[in-house]
Amino acid sequence: MTLLVVQALNGFQLGMLLFLIAAGLTLVFGVMNFVNLAHGVQYMLGAYLGVMFARIAGGFWSGLILASLAAGAFGLVLERLIFRHLYARSELDQVLATFGVIITLNEGVRLVWGSAPLELPMPDALSHSFQLMDGLRYPVYRVALAVTGLVVAGLLALVVNGTRAGMLIRAGASNQEMVSALGVDIGRLFRMVFGVGAMLAGFAGVLAAPLVSVEPNMGDNLLILAFVVIVIGGTGSIRGAFLAALIVGLVDTLGRSMITDFAHAVLSGPASSRVGPALASMLIYLVMAAVLAVRPAGLFPLRS
Amino acid sequence: MLKQVLAAGLMSALVAATAQAQTPPILKMTVIATLSGPQASLGEQVRDGFALAVEQRGGKLGGLPVEVTVMDDELKPDVAVTKIRGLLESSHQDFVVGPVFSVVMAAIFKPVTSAGVFLISPNAGLSTFAGKACSKDLFVTSYQNDQPHSVSGEFATTQGYKRAFIIAPNYQAGRDALTGFKSRYKGEVVSEDYVPLNQMDMQSEIAKIAAAKPDVVFVFLPGGLGINFVKQYRQAGLTNIPVLSTFTVDESTLPAEGDAAIGFYSGTNWAPNMDTPANKAFVAAFEKKFNYVPATYAAQSFDTAMLIDSAVKAAGLDHDRLRTALEKADFASVRGSFKFGVNHYPIQDFYLAQVAKRPDGKLQTEIRSKVLTADVDPYAAECKMQ
Structure with a gap:
């Protein structure tokens, strides 16, 4: 039972990390109708910049702030140089070009920082842990990460639902031409959304860096998960992204920890050790398929 | 008359000497390793370990000048095969050294060995080629997986x-x-x-x-x-x-x-603190040149270059004589005891190492105890070397 609670907590915390990445992706996808595969490398870049700034500025916190800002700025530079020319093009062109950005940045990071993985120590203030179950201590940092995700989700919900900028974002998502016909500078709105999205991904990268290894390609796997999240949640919807990130985090973590035991109970012999892990890695995609079968546009679609 | 004969003899000797000076035999080899993607740091260790040995010998192995081509297999078997095939079709190679990963080894084994070129693996040690399918042109200097x-x-x-x-x-x-x-x-x-x-x-x-x-x-x-x-x-x-x-x-x-x-x-099978004279010299020189602590990948690659050095010194470039010389493994391995079994996989000691902090603050693995002595891999008995 305690194990279940611990695993649920792990799942929740993975979900919050996914949400930070998926929030920017879903806004860009929903509002601009732009498929940005390069969103995952923003996460990687954030982690690398975090390591670099933490070393230069001497601390996790300054690293976190500087790296998030730098990642946002870098996102804006990419938007200006590359992505801007893709908005009017087909989705295939967008996928190809942003995929090119992934490859370039992965190798670029390797050139600058080398291919050996890097480390970012936890901030001292959060580096202790508490007894969660017999024999297992839980790092305070992980709890802080989950809480941060909740706070960001709350702030984003406030901005999107309660401010003029948020209203324009929602309007832009449902009818772009109409908004620009009403005299709103839709380009500026896009840039703002893009910058915030890139910054959030970079922010998530720095937050994840003390838990995982900072290495080239670290964003690639998360990108796939983030796409699963926005497909389940419905593109463009912050609420959907939040709920879907929770579902994916919980299903993935709980599934992995339980399905092998389940497979062992049902099957026997070597088959069970093969079926379990295979099933566990498929689980979130099965959930995605199930959601799409019932609600083809995701849980909270912006356009119906 | 005698003068003329002498002069002619001198002339021809001179001509022969200059001809030889113009075309000294060059040892040609390719290092193929994973140098891009998430696992690139392993390939870099292989590349650097090999380069160090060649550099220490003034760009020569076994007394012959070496021409080393470095290739990135991208950890993609198909890419590795295409690159290796292209290389072997366009130029003669004496050795192919690599790869890091077993999946790549399985792919390039046939193209390399069927071209009559030695394949020497400094890391991957597939069981496939250790048993029934062992090959006279394959040597593994690491271990069987x-x-x-x-x-x-x-x-x-x-x-x-x-x-x-x-x-x-x-x-x-x-x-x-x-x-x-x-x-x-x-x-x-x-x-x-x-x-x-x-x-x-x-x-x-x-x-x-x-x-x-x-x-x-x-x-x-x-x-x-x-x-x-x-x-x-x-x-x-x-x-x-x-x-x-x-x-x-x-x-x-x-x-x-x-x-x-x-x-x-x-x-x-190795750790940086291993107490052999060859190893102390290797680790010190490696860290001085590359500014990071070597792992087994670099050590095994360094040994591979030393193996080639010893074999070429003893046998020149003749393929069959080279093989006999390689089988002798007559070089000072950084691991101390090292010899090849019948299947051309090493017979060596294995240790339990533990991570510790060095006085300079860097981390390394350190040998704690010897676990297996002169261990022969479980497939060697099935190998009937042709």
Whole structure:
């Protein structure tokens, strides 16, 4: 039972990390109708910049702030140089070009920082842990990460639902031409959304860096998960992204920890050790398929 | 008359000498390793270890000038085969050195050996070519893949650990690793977990370990998986359960794992602190030139260059004579004792190493005890070398 609670907590915390990445992706996808595969490398870049700034500025916190800002700025530079020319093009062109950005940045990071993985120590203030179950201590940092995700989700919900900028974002998502016909500078709105999205991904990268290894390609796997999240949640919807990130985090973590035991109970012999892990890695995609079968546009679609 | 004969003789000797000076034999070889993608640091170790040996000998091996082509296999078997085929069709090569990963080795084995070129693997040690399908033109200077994993199994048995929790990635090498561990482990395996290769959070496995309370944990978690596991294991405060491992804590991942890795065990055939004169000189020169601590990949690659050096010195460039010289392995290995078995895979000692901090603050693995002596891989008996 305690194990279940611990695993649920792990799942929740993975979900919050996914949400930070998926929030920017879903806004860009929903509002601009732009498929940005390069969103995952923003996460990687954030982690690398975090390591670099933490070393230069001497601390996790300054690293976190500087790296998030730098990642946002870098996102804006990419938007200006590359992505801007893709908005009017087909989705295939967008996928190809942003995929090119992934490859370039992965190798670029390797050139600058080398291919050996890097480390970012936890901030001292959060580096202790508490007894969660017999024999297992839980790092305070992980709890802080989950809480941060909740706070960001709350702030984003406030901005999107309660401010003029948020209203324009929602309007832009449902009818772009109409908004620009009403005299709103839709380009500026896009840039703002893009910058915030890139910054959030970079922010998530720095937050994840003390838990995982900072290495080239670290964003690639998360990108796939983030796409699963926005497909389940419905593109463009912050609420959907939040709920879907929770579902994916919980299903993935709980599934992995339980399905092998389940497979062992049902099957026997070597088959069970093969079926379990295979099933566990498929689980979130099965959930995605199930959601799409019932609600083809995701849980909270912006356009119906 | 006599003068004329003498003059003619001198002339022809001179001509012969200059002709020889114009075309001295050049030793041509290719180093193929993974130099891009997430695992690039392993390939870089292989490249650097080899380059150091060549540089120390003034750009020569066995007294002959060397022309080394370095290739990136991108960890893609198809890419490796295309590149190797193209190279062997367009130029003569005496040796191909590589690769890092077994999947690439399986792919390039045929193209290289069927072209009559020696393939010398400084890391990958597939079981396929150690048994019935052993080849006279393949030499492996690392180990047979099962061996390092079985070291941990043997150690766990001798320590009397009764319950083991074992984890590996969910792919063939991961299954082989756990099979290797179990081949010498006599206790009970309480849980055998396979995680996806791209999993980034190991927290859920760690919670399972805490709940199962095993006597010992064995993991084969290469690259980022291992880094995440080591950091998170320490963060979870599971210090009382010892962790045995392979390719999880080594000098390629230690800089990223940091102090969290101190105390973790690793089954290995080499460590930077190994006390042989050849090894001390190698580690010192390597760190001076490349400014990082070498791992087994670099050490085995350095040995590979030394092996070629010794063979070419003894036999020149004749293929069959070279093979006989290679089989003798007449070089000072950084590992101390080293010889080839009938299947051209090494017969060597294996150790349990532990991560420790050096006086200069860098981390390295250090030999703690010898676990297997002159170990012969389990497939060698099936090899009938033609």
